[in-house]
Every structure is written in structure tokens, then in C-alpha cells.
Amino acid sequence: MLIENIRSIRRIKKGEIMRRRIQxxxxxxxxxxxxxxxxxxxxxxxxxxxxxxxxxxxxxLGNSDDFIVRKIRIGKEEQINIGIFYIDGLVDTQKINDFxxxxxxxxxxxxxxxxxxxxxxxxxxxxxSVGDIEDVTDYGSLLSSLASGQIIILVDGFTKGFTIGLTxxxxxxxTEPSQETVVRGPKEGFTETLRTxxxxxRRKINSPNLRVETRKIGEVTxxxxxxxYIRGIVNEKVLEEVRTRLSKINIDGLLESNYIEELIQDKxxxxxxxxxxxxxxxxxxxxxxxxxxxxxxxxxxxVLLVPSLFIQFFQAAEDHYQRWDFSTFIRFLRIxxxxxxxxxxxxxxxxxxxxxxxxxxxxxxxxxxxREGVPFPAFIEALLMEITFEILREGxxxxxxxxxxxxxxxxxxxxGTAAVEAGFISAAMVIIVAxxxxxSFVIPAHNMSISIxxxxxxxxxxxxxxxxxxxxxxxxxxxxxxxxxxxxGIPYMSPFGPYNVQDQKDSLFRLPxxxxxxxxxxxxxxxxxREQSPSPKPPSKK
Amino acid sequence: MTKKTIIFMIxxxxxxxxxxxxxxxxxxxxxxxxxxxxxxxxxxxxxSSQIVIPGQIESKTAGPTSSAPVExxxxxxxxxxEGMREITTKSPRKLYHSHLxxxxxxxxxxxxxxxxxxxxxxxxxxFRTDFYIVIAKDTSAENILSILTSIEKIPAxxxxxxxxxxxxxxxxTMAVTLDELIKMLVTEGKNPVLAGITIHGxxxxxxxxxxxxxxxxxxxxxxxxxxxxxxxKLVGWLNRDQSKGYNFIMDNINNTITDVSCPNEGKFNFExxxxxxxxxAKVEKNTPKVDIIIQSEGNVGEVKCNIDLSKQKTIxxxxxxIEENITNTxxxxxxxxxxxxxxxxxxxxxxxxxxDTKSWNKLKEDWNDTHFTDLDMxxxxxxxxxxxxxxxxxxxxxxxx
Numbered sequence: 001m002l003i004e005n006i007r008s009i010r011r012i013k014k015g016e017i018m019r020r021r022i023q024x025x026x027x028x029x030x031x032x033x034x035x036x037x038x039x040x041x042x043x044x045x046x047x048x049x050x051x052x053x054x055x056x057x058x059x060x061l062g063n064s065d066d067f068i069v070r071k072i073r074i075g076k077e078e079q080i081n082i083g084i085f086y087i088d089g090l091v092d093t094q095k096i097n098d099f100x101x102x103x104x105x106x107x108x109x110x111x112x113x114x115x116x117x118x119x120x121x122x123x124x125x126x127x128x129s130v131g132d133i134e135d136v137t138d139y140g141s142l143l144s145s146l147a148s149g150q151i152i153i154l155v156d157g158f159t160k161g162f163t164i165g166l167t168x169x170x171x172x173x174x175t176e177p178s179q180e181t182v183v184r185g186p187k188e189g190f191t192e193t194l195r196t197x198x199x200x201x202r203r204k205i206n207s208p209n210l211r212v213e214t215r216k217i218g219e220v221t222x223x224x225x226x227x228x229y230i231r232g233i234v235n236e237k238v239l240e241e242v243r244t245r246l247s248k249i250n251i252d253g254l255l256e257s258n259y260i261e262e263l264i265q266d267k268x269x270x271x272x273x274x275x276x277x278x279x280x281x282x283x284x285x286x287x288x289x290x291x292x293x294x295x296x297x298x299x300x301x302x303v304l305l306v307p308s309l310f311i312q313f314f315q316a317a318e319d320h321y322q323r324w325d326f327s328t329f330i331r332f333l334r335i336x337x338x339x340x341x342x343x344x345x346x347x348x349x350x351x352x353x354x355x356x357x358x359x360x361x362x363x364x365x366x367x368x369x370x371r372e373g374v375p376f377p378a379f380i381e382a383l384l385m386e387i388t389f390e391i392l393r394e395g396x397x398x399x400x401x402x403x404x405x406x407x408x409x410x411x412x413x414x415x416g417t418a419a420v421e422a423g424f425i426s427a428a429m430v431i432i433v434a435x436x437x438x439x440s441f442v443i444p445a446h447n448m449s450i451s452i453x454x455x456x457x458x459x460x461x462x463x464x465x466x467x468x469x470x471x472x473x474x475x476x477x478x479x480x481x482x483x484x485x486x487x488x489g490i491p492y493m494s495p496f497g498p499y500n501v502q503d504q505k506d507s508l509f510r511l512p513x514x515x516x517x518x519x520x521x522x523x524x525x526x527x528x529x530r531e532q533s534p535s536p537k538p539p540s541k542k
Numbered sequence: 543m544t545k546k547t548i549i550f551m552i553x554x555x556x557x558x559x560x561x562x563x564x565x566x567x568x569x570x571x572x573x574x575x576x577x578x579x580x581x582x583x584x585x586x587x588x589x590s591s592q593i594v595i596p597g598q599i600e601s602k603t604a605g606p607t608s609s610a611p612v613e614x615x616x617x618x619x620x621x622x623x624e625g626m627r628e629i630t631t632k633s634p635r636k637l638y639h640s641h642l643x644x645x646x647x648x649x650x651x652x653x654x655x656x657x658x659x660x661x662x663x664x665x666x667x668x669f670r671t672d673f674y675i676v677i678a679k680d681t682s683a684e685n686i687l688s689i690l691t692s693i694e695k696i697p698a699x700x701x702x703x704x705x706x707x708x709x710x711x712x713x714x715t716m717a718v719t720l721d722e723l724i725k726m727l728v729t730e731g732k733n734p735v736l737a738g739i740t741i742h743g744x745x746x747x748x749x750x751x752x753x754x755x756x757x758x759x760x761x762x763x764x765x766x767x768x769x770x771x772x773x774x775k776l777v778g779w780l781n782r783d784q785s786k787g788y789n790f791i792m793d794n795i796n797n798t799i800t801d802v803s804c805p806n807e808g809k810f811n812f813e814x815x816x817x818x819x820x821x822x823a824k825v826e827k828n829t830p831k832v833d834i835i836i837q838s839e840g841n842v843g844e845v846k847c848n849i850d851l852s853k854q855k856t857i858x859x860x861x862x863x864i865e866e867n868i869t870n871t872x873x874x875x876x877x878x879x880x881x882x883x884x885x886x887x888x889x890x891x892x893x894x895x896x897x898d899t900k901s902w903n904k905l906k907e908d909w910n911d912t913h914f915t916d917l918d919m920x921x922x923x924x925x926x927x928x929x930x931x932x933x934x935x936x937x938x939x940x941x942x943x
Contacts, residue, residue: 352568352569353566353567353568353569354565354566354567356567356569356572356638356640356641357640357641357668357670361574361576361641361643361699364569364574364641365574365594365596365599365600365696366596366599366600367569368569368570368572368574368594368596369596369597369599369600370600371568371569371570372570372596372597373570374570377566377568378568378569461558462558464558464566465557465558465559467566
């Protein structure tokens, strides 16, 4: 009861905030006439006549086909008219029958009603056997509850109704995430339902300090957005920053978490992502334990995490589920792949067109032999191949799964064999492009790997114009840019940008778990100690 | 974005295009010159350049190639640089010198002096300093470069591989790179020595693929003797034993074979696997003195006589004989150089310069002519036999008829 009350209070408060904001905007005359009318309707309180109400709601909803009205008569003499409203498909009809209509029709007859005023209390408190039930007095909140999949009950002759939460649970179940798969580790991934997602995190962190703050964003879609954090561990400054940035969003619709990412991220004109996204509850939990803030959006399995650092995009969940030495090796491999993806084609262009003296003679002759008869300069050759690869990649994603294999066959045949045999492209270039492509898939974060793939073209252009000087200049520029980025106030390159010896333990290296005794210093300053486990020792001989 | 950023970005993008990729050269626009030769023809230089035909080298078809894997271009001009550029009138591509492996200098030019040539190759930015310089003995550099070889398709590679391996395992050759040569030339009290290369057989056959069709090529290249220079002029040749002695003094022995006569009759071979030479020079009463101390270790390589290797005494005796043999080789080498050329190629002057600069300043005026030729020297060798090989005593006496 208490929790419910708190929740309803919160909801009312939020509704008020929304309304006030809308009012503000109407005053500013930024709203068009249509929404003004909608606004007036929202303030209107419920008409006591049920028939009038039905007519009014039907009018407002434009006689939508999926809007269902069920009228029943209850009481000993069937004297009380009741209307049950819901949107078909959003609610569980079986549950409506079992927990709303059945009690009203049969159990209600046995109740004693002393006054007319008592009627609503009896219906709410002792008849309907559903947990989530709230009062509603105006059409504004009535309509929005209806639209979000709740059941509305109106009693003839009253200006007050109830909203009942009996949403249809028939969503995609919890399945293995498609993006971040692991060999060892939890196989569950987030779903499209916000409530399932918060529950998945709560199941991992059974602490009363885990907080969920929900708000609705999107004028039209009214999408639920939740902020999750652990009180006492979270960096309050970051949390406050997330709240203010979220409250500044004013958009009609919010369909995916990227909408939020693009609206609140620190730098728009940067190829690098400053917000991490994941499908895995264990990754979110680990980040929350490090003092980060998670932003969950209803309707998408991708959860945003802030603040996020550059090195975070080269770490995978599995790093902590397998031996530390191997994890460290894999992390170095990922960094190597970062450089291969970024530099391999441009270095190849620069060295073969400007710095041939750097190639060992035997290799040079072999490369020169391959290039005999190739009609394009190395840069054009590389560009053609890289673009072909991007086309194949994009084609592979968009294609129906059944035709997906065709892509790989065509890809291997066209690039691997035909282009080389026809003499358009040298074999060495195919090798370079292939290694670049494969290296780009090693980077665990997809959004990081696409940004590297993008700036790779800039490097190629500079390599073609200036050789190694161009690459060096671009690399210096890249490092300067990376060091200038902040993610919610935290330097992006930390713990390297501002160097921090302590935080090296779990950034490039992954030290044994008993050495990871403190949380990352730059993310959070409070509650810094996370464990005091001693290092494992053999049993003493005594 | 502010107006400034936009302007900055436009300018940076324009930079990409205004460079015009000024010194960009695609790999198939290069004429990769792996070996170059310089001869003197009357008053002019004759430049020859061995250019790789990459398609021929990398052809996947097995068996002998139907056409030559390299092409030789020649030009005759006043200066080396002009000659190099004149070649473009014959070659479709501009010469690319960075992958030069070996520079061959004709004997005739070497006798007149190589300093003019060295200026160009050390000045031009495309030349590296790590290619070898060899002297064509009794023939022209052009002839040397025209010989085709079979194991290494590129003759230049054949030349350097052979030079490097023989230096490594067979003492009488010495690979000298450009920077080493220049160092030898500019050091006071030292004169350069370069490896010599000759042609065996008919050069006109050696230049055709016909040469590659037989198991024993009728014409082939061979390193023999070493060219002695007085400053930049060739003055004569060291024979095989002298070359070996020279390398002993220069501490340039990695692995070599010495054959020594046995105490009774017959011979045995000693393989040096590790050798260290120290040259100590000092000036006593205005007479320079040089001590050469050699410390070597090695294995018994081949025994062709009846000796009992299981006895410590025999080993000691053998060690003594090897010591004698080596000290003799060295003495004879120095003597021959003193008498025939009168040029300090061993760097004894340099050793004195380093140990006693004051005396050197007095001596250096006529070092080569008087002091070097009458140089007082001591040669010591300390040889240790470490291993006898897979068998102990020779089985020879038992199986011989």
C-alpha cells in the first residue's frame, strides 16, 4: 500500500510537472492549435454521466477500433452502471475477466453499501482483486493511462474513476543478447519492456540502495525512461547532470535509446561515442557498481551507461569471467586491432607510394609484381576495396537471413578472386582490406568500431596526399581530440588522459580480481573501496 | 559550428588537393635498381644498372624462366648523376636507388680513384648507406652485372648472399658497405680494402638465359682476392691466404677453416668457431710497435693422419701447430703488404693514433712510406680446441688398405 501510495504521488507530481511544462510552452505560443485543444481537454474533469463520458472519450480517441468499452450492471438489483475501458491488445483480457469483471458481477452483490459515497471505496478496496489500482479524476490522466495500456473503470454518477494496471505481458522473452555474446557468463539480455529490464538488474543487485527514477519523455509517445543508480556509490554530480540533461529533452517521440544519446551527449561533432550501450544486465550491474548511471528506455533492449571512457569500449563482459592473464592479453589484442583498423590501409598507401625504401627488397619486388598492370593508384585501389567491403557489410546486415549466405559467396568471389585475377586490384590490397575488416570486428563495442572505420577514410586521404607525415599529423590531431572530450564531466581518456596509476589495474591490464580493490577513481570519489578479499593462499600446514 | 571551424575545415580539405601528391610514385612506376656498376670509358663514366622485372621474378610457373628476370641499362656520360638520368631515355621508368644491394666498380676506374663516384652515391637522398661495394677484377662492372644466376633469380641478390655467407663461414672475403668504406677512407692511418669479384667463363653466354639451362652454369661469378686501396686508388690485390690474414688482423673472423699439417705426415682441418683479435700499438723511442693477439676457439674438422686425439698431449701439440700456422699467415700477409703495396690497410696507424696522439702527429707524415714498411710487430695466437666432432680418433688407420 505504502509503496503504491508513494508511486501514485510521484506519478501525480510528474503529471503536474508535465502539465506545467506544457502550459509554459503554450504561453510561449510554440504549440499549434491542435495541441492547445488537447491541452484543454486534459484539464477537463470527468463527467458524472457514464454515457456522456463514453461519448466524450470516443470522440477524443476518434472512434478508434481498438478502443473497447464494456458496460456492465452490478449490484443486487443491477442498478449500478459501470463502464470498463481498455485498448485491445495492450491489456490481458483473461485477467480482466478473472480479476475485474467477475468480482464486480458476483462478489459485489454480497457487499454492504451504506451510502452512495461508500460505493467507490467498496469497489476499489474490497472488490477488484488487482494490485495496481489508482484514482483518476480528469480526462487528461485518464486518456494517458488508457493509452499506456491500463484499464479504466468509470461508475455512472461519479466524477471519479479508477485506473487498473493489467498490462499484457505477452512480449519477447528474455533471450541471449545478439550483440555481445560470451563463451562464459550470463546468457540473458534485455528485452523491449522497461519493467523486465529493471527487474533483470534488480535480480543481480539485491540492494535497497539500487534506485530507479522513472519519467516520461516524448510529447506524443510518452515513453518511459528510467535512470538507475546505486545510492552511496553513484557520483552525485554525474547523476544530477543526467537529470538536468534529460529534463531538457523536448521531443515528440522516443523510439530508441539513441534518441536520448544524441540529445544529451557531450559532443555531437566527434566520431567517438561518449555513451556506452549494452544489452547485458551483467554489464549494467558492473557499471552501476563502479558508480555509473544507467538510462533505460522503454521499447529498446539497449541500455545507456554514463559516464563512459574510451577504454571502456575495448573491454568486454567476459574479461571478468575468465582468467586475468588471458583477459589482459585479449585487451592488448583489441588495442592492436584498433590500430590495425585505423592505420593498416593508410600505412599501406603511404609506404607503397612514398616510402618504398622502408619495404624489404624481396617484399617490394613481390608487391611491385602484384601491382604490374593495376590501373589505379594505390589510394583509389584501397578506397574502392574499402567501400566494397562497407557495401558488403551493410548488405549483409540488411539482407534477410536466408539470403545472407549469398553475400559471403558473392563477396569472396568478387573481391577475393575475380578482382585480383582480372588485375584491377593487387592481392596485397585484398589482404590489407581483409585484415582491416576482421580487426574491426574484434572491437567489442559496435559504435566504437564504426567510428574507427569512419576516420580510417580520413587517414587514407591524408596518407595519399602527405604520406607518413599526413598519418602522423592526423594521429596527433586524433589524440588531441580524444583528450579534449568529456563524458558527463569525466575526461574521456582517463585513466590515461589524466594519468592515474591506481586505475591502470582494470583498464588496459586486468589484474587478478583480489587486486581490484577500489572503484575507478575518476568516475567516483566516494565509497572508493569495493573489496578486501585477500589473495588466495594454500592452506597452512599446521 | 562557428564560421571559423567551417573555414578551417575547408582549408584543410583543400590541403589534400593542392599538394598534388608531389613525390608520389606508385610501385609499378619504379625501376627498382638492385645493382649498379660504374666503369671508366675514356674520360667518361659508364653507368650500368641492373633493374628487376618484378613480373618475371614473381611468376608462379615453375622451371627455368624463358626471359631474363632483370634488365641491364647502360649510359655513358660525363658524370655519374647525368648517366643515371640518361638511362630514362631507354628505361620506361625512373631508376629507384633505395633498394640498391651492391655497387660494382670496374678495376680500371678503381685504379684511377673512386672518390668522384662516392660523392654522388653518398649525396643523393635515394641511396642508402648499407649496400655493398665490390671491385670487378680483370673485367668491367657492366660484364659483372650482365651475368644471370639461377638459385637467386636476381643476380644482385646472388652476389650479396654469396658475399655475406662466405664472409660468415669462409674468411677470405669481406663485405664492406658504403658507410664503412667512407669511414675507412677518412680515418687517418687506415686504407680501405674491398672484395673483388670475377667472371669465370664467357661473359657473352653468361648474359643469356642459356646460362641457366645447365646444372653447372658455364659462366658464373666468383669472389676472389681483395682489392687494396691507397686512399681512393686501387694499388693491388691480396690473394686468398693474405685475405684471410687480413681478416684475422681486422678481427673479422666469424667462422673459418684452417688446414694444418700433422706432426707426422698428412693434414688436419681446424674449424674456428669463435675468434677475437686485439691490436695493441705503442710508440717506444720514436719507433712504433704493434702487438697482435689472437684468441680463437674451434673444433677439429677433418683428420687425415694418424694421431691419437684421446691424449691431452696430442691436443696441446695440435693447438701449438695451429697457432704457428695462423701467426705465420698473419706475418706473411703483413710482410707482403709492406713490401708490395706499402699501404697501411690494417689500421695500425689508427691504433697508434688512438693510443699515442702526440707521437702519431710526428709519424703520420710518412707513415705509409717508412714507418709502416719497417714496422716492428709481435704476433701471438692462443688457440683452444674445444670439440673433436662426432667421432674420437680417426677411423682412417683401421679402414685404410
